[in-house]
Amino acid sequence: MSLTQPTSSYAPASTDDCAVNPSRVNDHKGEGWTEQDDLLLASMYFSVARPSVAEMGVALGRTPKAIWTQVSRLGMAKPGAKRRPCMTCTRPFFSSHAGNRICVKCIKQNQLECA
Numbered sequence: 001m002s003l004t005q006p007t008s009s010y011a012p013a014s015t016d017d018c019a020v021n022p023s024r025v026n027d028h029k030g031e032g033w034t035e036q037d038d039l040l041l042a043s044m045y046f047s048v049a050r051p052s053v054a055e056m057g058v059a060l061g062r063t064p065k066a067i068w069t070q071v072s073r074l075g076m077a078k079p080g081a082k083r084r085p086c087m088t089c090t091r092p093f094f095s096s097h098a099g100n101r102i103c104v105k106c107i108k109q110n111q112l113e114c115a
Contacts, residue, residue, distance in 0.1 A: 028061050033070055041067070042083075042094075045076055075104075 028037075037060055044056050053064040060067065071077050078096035085092050086103040088110075093103040 028066075038070070038074060041070060042074070042076060045071060 033041075040060060041056065044051055044059065051059075053067050056062075056067045057064050062070075068077075075081055075094040075096065078094075081094045081096055083092045084095045084098075084101060086106055087101045088106040089103065091103060091105075095101065
């Protein structure tokens with residue numbers, strides 16, 4: 001699965017679903033984020049009618065803090081963030097401007113090779 005081809009779409013929840021359901025929030029406690037989770041988060045975050053962080057948390061079974069952390073890790077919170085392919089590994093990543101064309105993973109790998 002690739003970040004350029006979302007397989008899930010997000011439909012805004014009803015107002016009844018806005019409250020965080022504690023039993024659902026702990027569904028992924030201690031688990032890492034899958035690429036499918038990242039795709040669903042991106043489709044919600046970049047939708048025209050962006051849902052609240054609490055709604056995103058309910059949809060993904062995560063806490064609002066986990067949602068904000070993942071948005072930040074993926075670079076989606078930066079102004080002008082857009083999915084672009086990495087020039088090194090070709091994997092799509094969120095970059096803040098057209099001059100940012102190498103993903104963090106490749107930058108870190110290059111720094112380790114140079115050290």
